[in-house]
Amino acid sequence: MELHILEHSLKVASIEKEGIQICTHGLIKLAFLASKTRCKFFSLTETPEDYTIIVDEEGFKELPQSEHISVADATWLALNVVSGGGNASSSQPIGVTKIAKSVIAPLADHNISVFMLSTYQTDFILVRERDLPMVTHTLSSEFTLFRVINGETVAAHDLGVTNGFVKPKLVPRPIIHPLSSPSNMFCVTSLDPDTLPSVATLLMDVMFYSGGPKEPGASGEDSTHIRFFSFSLIEGYISLVMDEQTAQRFPHNVLFTSASGELWKMVRIGGQPLGFDECGIVAQISEPLATADIPAYYISTFKFDHALVPEENIQSVIVALRTKSTAQ
Amino acid sequence: MSGSKPDILWSPHHPDRYVICDSELGLYRIGPVCSAETKPGSLPLSEETAATLLAINSDTPYMKCVAWYPKQEPECLLAVGQANGRVVLTSLGQSHNAACKELVGKEFVPKHARQCNTLAWNPVDSNLLAAGLDKHRADFSVLIWDISSKFAAETGVAAEKSRLPPMDLDSGTTVTKPLYEIGQNDACLSLCWLLRDPKLLLAGMHRNLAIFDLRNTSQKTFVNTKAIQGVAVDPHFHDRVASFFEGQVAIWDLRKFEKPVLTLTEQPKPLTKVAWCPTRTGLLATLTRDSNIIRLYDMQHTPTPIGDETEPTIIERSVKPGESQIGSFAWHPSSQNRMVVVSAANRAMTDFTVFERISLAWSSTSSLMWACGRHLYDCMEESAEGAERAAEKDIATKMRQRAQSRYGHDTVQVWRNHLLAGGNDPQLKSLWYDLFYILQWSAEDAELKLPGNKQSLYSGIKNIVKSSSGKEVSSRRCWIGSERQTDVPRYHSEERSLALRLCGWVSRGSDIDVETFLRSLEQEQEWERAAAIALFNLDIRRAIQILNRGLSSSPAGDLNLNVVAMALSGYTDEKASLWREMCSSLRLQLKNPYLCIMFAFLTSEPGAYDAVLYESSIAVRDRVAFACMFLSDAQLPRYIEKLTAEMKDAGNLEGLLLTGLTKDGVDLMESYVDITGDVQTASFCMLKGSPGEVLKDPRVQCWIENYRNLLDAWRFWHKRAEFDILRGKLDPSSKPLAQVFVSCNFCGKSISYSCSALPHQGRGFSQYGVSGSPTKSKVTSCPGCRKPLPRCALCLMNMGTPVSNCPGAGKSEEKADLTRENKLAKFNNWFTWCHNCRHGGHAGHMLSWFRDHTECPVSACTCKCMQLDTTGNLVPSDSS
Helix, strand or coil: CEEEEEEEEEEEEEEEHHHHHHHHHHHHHHHHCHHHCCCCEEEEEECCCEEEEEEEHHHHCCCCCCCCEEECCCCEEEEEEECCCCCCCCCCCCEHHHHHHHHHHHHHHCCCCEEEEECCCCEEEEEEHHHHHHHHHHHCCCCEEEEEECCEEEECCCCCCCCCCCCCCCCCCCCCCCEECCCCEEEEEEECHHHHHHHHHHHHHHHHHHCCCCCHHHHHHCCCCCCCEEEEEECCEEEEEEEHHHHCCCCCCCEECCCCCCCEEEEEECCCCCCCCCCCHHHHHHHHHHHCCCCEEEEECCCCEEEEEEHHHHHHHHHHHHHHHHCC | CCCCCCEEEECCCCCCEEEEECCCEEEEEEEEHHHHHCCCCEEECCCCEEEEEEEEECCCCCEEEEEECCCCCCCCEEEEEECCCCEEEEECCCCCCHHHHHHCCCEECCCCCCCEEEEEECCCCCCEEEEEECCCCCCEEEEEEECCCCCCCCHHHHHHHCCCCHHHHHHHCEECCCCEEEEECCCEEEEEECCCCCCEEEEEECCEEEEEECCEEEEEEEEECCCCEEEEECCCCCCEEEEEECCEEEEEECCECCCCCEECCCCCCCEEEEEECCCCCCEEEEEECCCCCEEEEECCCCCCCCCCCCCCCCEEEEECCCCCCEEEEEECCCCCCEEEEEECCCCCEEEEECCCCCEEEECCCCCEEEEECCEEEEECCCCCCCHHHHHHCCHHHHHHHHHHCCCCCCCCCHHHHHHHCCCCCHHHHHHHHHHHHHHHHHHHHHHHCCCCCHHHCCCHHHHHHHCCCCCCEEEEEECCCCCCEEEEEEEECHHHHHHHHHCCCCCCCCCCCCHHHHHHHHHCCCHHHHHHHHHHCCCHHHHHHHHHHHHHHCCCCCHHHHHHHHHHHCCCCCCCCHHHHHHHHHHHHCCCHHHHHHHHHHHCCCCCCHHHHCCCCCCHHHHHHHHHHHCCCCHHHHHHHHHHHHHHHHCCHHHHHHHCCCHHHHHHHHHHHHHHCCHHHHHHHHHHHCCHHHHCCHHHHHHHHHHHHHHHHCCCHHHHHHHHHHHHHHCHHHCCCCCCCCECCCCCCECCCCCCCCCCHHHHHHHCCCCCHHHHHHHCECCCCCCECCECCCCCCECCCCCCCCCCCCCHHHHHHCCHHHHCCCHHHCEEECCCCCCEEEHHHHHHHHHHCCCCCCCCCCCCHHHHCCCCCCCCCCCC
16 A cells, blocks of 8 residues: 655635635635646535635635634645555445544554545545654555655655654544534535536535525524535546535536445534544544445544445444444 | 547558547548549548548547547447546447447446546457546546446446436446456556557556556556656557656656656647657657647667667657647558648648658768668669769769779879879869979978978968068060060069979979970970960960961861961050950950960050969969969969969869968868868878878878778778878878787787897897798797797697897898898788687688688687678778
């Protein structure tokens, strides 16, 4: 297995819903006019609370300074697991489940806080830049490490710092945050970048106008219905996460759908904002899923975390996680 | 390819069909323009060819890539990769036979939709179709489909999970289970099957190139690189692969896969297509975005594999098929170097052939060869006969003939060399006469003055005239045989008479007497020239006499001579006479330049002789001599200067009289060689007459070396040896020092030179004329330690040759005693040995051994000594 440390220096920011109009210019540029910026990593996730932006330093320049925007003070690096050998035989479970044991659990054991971003194409594990020596040290035994420098992949060496690392504490990880499961179903999809202009207005509508405070009545009808939309444009690849109703607004044949047309249900983690320092949250969720061999997507936002699991598995997931949290 | 970016594919089996795909597929047939002219809808592609649209297929939207089925049957079956990752088989304009019907419409659907970037049919197992897709977190990016698979059994299982409308998976034409899945969680941007093994697939993945082996899909050979687009195997060299990234093409050798063996010069715009020419080895065509040219890289002469040190030779050039920007191009699969280009904007197509660079080679024997494409042309010089044809002959032929006739080797009667050269080149004639007079003068000069005096170096009339003391002695002389006083001033000085001598007009001596020269001219029947010179010496009577003699000697009777003689006799110095008037106007009608200048002289004002001095068909020597007689000290150097410059520019060898064999002379010779290529004359001439420092001029050395190489190339080895001997005589500094010595196995000293250093017993005998054993024993043992020299492998005798030339050898009578035969050891007795096996013997024995054998005469040695010597089998083509 190869672990690639990507060259993007990432910022994680939150834009309040009320402040979104001052940022739309920059966001539209980042999302739809990729050729006009030098940004290579852009992700926007809308939750009922806020908009979470993950963007590289080039892209960050496009955003204005405002009291509506809060930025996590750390710089983040993205890690990406590539199955170098390509073990074709085993049909591995999708997403974070696959890397739960190999990446997420060891990082949690070493008290390294991670920020997850799953996309249609791959999973990005964001770690703080200052944690990098610890990360490489932790993962070098399991992975061949590569660093991407100026687009060239070069072998990264363990930085050789072994002193001062605390021994991992191998303790069971109970789930400590409250969980909720909204009723709507989601699809994770993508589209051909060439067709992006044709659906740009629709996407803008979905991003900036569909949700918001003008539909409190709608959410009142179904209190467990959640407003959640994610768009990312990373190294030329587009990934979209949206609920079923939103997906139906897109023209036929534009969105990539899997052959089985699977749908996903969400598990939302956290009763109050989780912050960036607590570690082990992803591990708490992904480990039981990995044990149960259930595929999942995991999207962290500024305030809460979101896991997506296949709809047919949602009940068993809830049961499994509940037992985990009550077992303590 | 979507919408704006078209692509072209040639049919793998029909040399006249190709498909253009942009938003739809269009099948075209290409044919000669005349037959298509009548038909409407034919599109001209070039002056000779036109295309006809045969069929259009627009069944497959969102096309991303297309690949043509490689087998003959069913023809025109295309695989189309779509934006959602599906691969559809479709067909164009064919009567759907059974095999085709079964396949057309078949769809291959990946588990997760994403763009299909590339498609590649396996060239051997044509059921296998590889598709390269974009990245998906949980899916594979390289899917290899078996097109013959009978719609996967588990479609039912999949459909159960599926929420897609059932129509999408109807009728069992959809295959969802690939034969192989490779490259999990990665993107595949380009694919090609390796020709060296049909089980190997080369894929340009995200940030690496990987070779997958279908026999073990969990293994891959890969190299991290950015150049992952457009992988293509060289059809002529199966280990060579091209790929690109943005503007840069990388060439890989699969045997040395760690890094590219070559990277081509980066283009400012990103590349869009790279393709090896299928009909010509090592030719790669590349296309960049928004460009109207196709760049070609010729790697034919690039060594493979490329070493680390060698700088590879790649010839880069570009072709411009038209003015419009090129969308795509495709090499014709069989027509040599032919391609069709489609424009980016309006599907306008151009059919054109890339012309091969012509490589040309002159042989040293004046035949010319050139190669163009697959044709080789040989151009031989016609065997010219007759003198006038000889002048047109190639200089190489001339030089070769002259070398055979020992041109340049007559060092005593130097002027005879022009006869050796064929005697029909006026420039050479004048050159060798000049040299003759010059050498004669400097020999006399050396006699008169102290040896080693610098003055004896000939530096040309130009310098002689310049150094003229300024004493202007002019005299008005009478016309010889008449009482009339001329008004023509004639100048005298020591330098002027020296110049006249060098021009050959007067011979040695203080008095100016041209009679000897006139007689020699008469002998050579140069009547006009003789008459003119007589006239310039103010002897009209003699001139008329000469003309009369000329008239009587030639049986045909040149009427001109007669008329001129008559006209001359009527000479009057009256300024306004009718004679003068008529002569000056009618003289221009005279064909012979000498006759013409005679009247020019008689009719011009004193000191204004331009009509004589600038008559270019008059020999330079005569003009210079004339100038020395009649131009004043002010006029003369100016005229000489001007004439010298003129001669230098024209590379006229007659000018050497003026420049001498100085640096100026080398300049003149340089332009002569530039014009004629005659390094032979240049070498000989410079060797003959030049002082040492002029010979050191790199140009002179270059001519000499080139002439030697030329002699070698003609296999005129004896001539070259002769030339080297001559060169060593004339230019002692050119003698190479001995660089190779044969050393004794025992004492390590050279066996050739030490004989004089050590007194030898045998020598004492020979001094007294006692011949026999002591002398013989001497040559077969080392003169240093007297141990025996090695034995000949054939006759088993100790080798050794009589020492030919002992430096500082004793008495002179001993030297004189030696005849030519004795002095030089016979070649048959020379030492020879093989540098490979170190066995050897007498040269004569060895030569006769290898006439019948290929292996070394020493038993158990299998060295093929003679075959290792590449020049050993050549024979000299000169016989002397």
